[in-house]
Amino acid sequence: MKYLVTGGAGYIGSIVATMLLEAGHEVVVLDDCSTGAAERVPAGAVHIRKTVQESAEVLDGTFDGVLHFAGLIAAGESMAKPEIYWRDNTAGTFALLAAMREANVKTLVFSSTAAVYGNPTEVPIKEDAAKAPTSTYGATKLASDMAIASEVTAYGLAAVSLRYFNVVGAYKDQSGIWHGENHEPETHIIPIAFDAAAGKRASFGLFGDDYPTPDGTCIRDYIHVADLADAHLLALKAAEAGEHKIYNLGNGNGFSNKEVVATVKQVTGVDFPVEIGPRRPGDPAELVASSERAKTELGWKPSRDTLDRMVADAWEYYQHAHA
Numbered sequence: 001m002k003y004l005v006t007g008g009a010g011y012i013g014s015i016v017a018t019m020l021l022e023a024g025h026e027v028v029v030l031d032d033c034s035t036g037a038a039e040r041v042p043a044g045a046v047h048i049r050k051t052v053q054e055s056a057e058v059l060d061g062t063f064d065g066v067l068h069f070a071g072l073i074a075a076g077e078s079m080a081k082p083e084i085y086w087r088d089n090t091a092g093t094f095a096l097l098a099a100m101r102e103a104n105v106k107t108l109v110f111s112s113t114a115a116v117y118g119n120p121t122e123v124p125i126k127e128d129a130a131k132a133p134t135s136t137y138g139a140t141k142l143a144s145d146m147a148i149a150s151e152v153t154a155y156g157l158a159a160v161s162l163r164y165f166n167v168v169g170a171y172k173d174q175s176g177i178w179h180g181e182n183h184e185p186e187t188h189i190i191p192i193a194f195d196a197a198a199g200k201r202a203s204f205g206l207f208g209d210d211y212p213t214p215d216g217t218c219i220r221d222y223i224h225v226a227d228l229a230d231a232h233l234l235a236l237k238a239a240e241a242g243e244h245k246i247y248n249l250g251n252g253n254g255f256s257n258k259e260v261v262a263t264v265k266q267v268t269g270v271d272f273p274v275e276i277g278p279r280r281p282g283d284p285a286e287l288v289a290s291s292e293r294a295k296t297e298l299g300w301k302p303s304r305d306t307l308d309r310m311v312a313d314a315w316e317y318y319q320h321a322h323a
Helices: 011-022 052-057 075-080 082-103 136-155 189-197 225-238 257-268 292-298 307-321
Strands: 002-006 026-030 046-048 065-068 107-113 158-164 166-168 204-207 219-224 244-249 254-256 274-277
Touching: 002 011, 002 052, 011 026, 011 065, 011 225, 026 052, 052 082, 065 082, 065 225, 075 082, 075 136, 082 107, 082 136, 107 136, 107 225, 136 158, 136 244, 158 225, 166 225, 166 307, 189 204, 189 257, 189 307, 204 257, 219 225, 219 257, 219 307, 225 244, 225 292, 244 292, 254 257, 257 307
Parallel strands: 002 026, 002 065, 026 046, 065 107, 107 158, 158 244, 166 219, 204 274
Antiparallel strands: 219 254
16 A cells, blocks of 8 residues: 655654555655654655645545644643644644545544543543543644544545554664654653653653652553554554544553653663652643553554553663664
8 A cells, every 4th residue: 555644754653654664555754854853754665845734745646545643742832832733733634634635535544642631530531531622732633633523524534533642662673773752852751751861861850749649640641652553554454434433542551650750760770860840730640541442443452561661662762862
């Protein structure tokens, strides 16, 4: 098959593009590298340096489907600069859907997010839980999901939205090259903790230790990026014309921030200092996915689901990337 991967120069998109190539597919990456990096695009993929708003210049009837990762992801930034999130995330998805319709490309897998749920009333979170995003980021992704649902109803698109929880880890491809997380600026807990372990930060800061959880710190559901990527390949096979399938992707197990920090210390062998700060506004105490629908309907099962495995793979990549 031939697939367009938007945002294929980013963390998750580049790993999915790599796995598609390894499965024997033809891959074209659409990424302007405003947040991604050209060197992430896997060898063997064609890289077209354009925005998703320009996808009509790329898509034609030779494509069998699209995997849409392109967009902005920082919830905090989305509250300070909402206009760029509506432009890149939602308007970008509108442009892509129009281009797919014009080119008669009928299959879409969309990179959605657990942020559409906001502060959950029940944990673990199921796909039919109330949608009440607390950030502009979550709102723009929810709006994109709704636009995709309309496209399915009106034009018979075969679409799958995958709602990620906390994605971590790294992937070693068939040639032995590691692919992992490297944002600039970095906002995710494990790479920041690695910076502290590597001496690039004086200490690691935790936001609050007075939550109603066993150790007082937030609990999050972490999923290995390779397990997440596996789900995308399964989603392509499961997509059906006239249906919009939605799946949460997480382990179904929660790990507290203190557990994450302790695991980073264990894996790196460095006992770096930790400073406790005030809570970060809007952070729910616990976010854990129910991924039963994905397991039942896609036949998906995370196989790299221990925290030490996820952290160890992420550390392996970090050391290569910062050598």
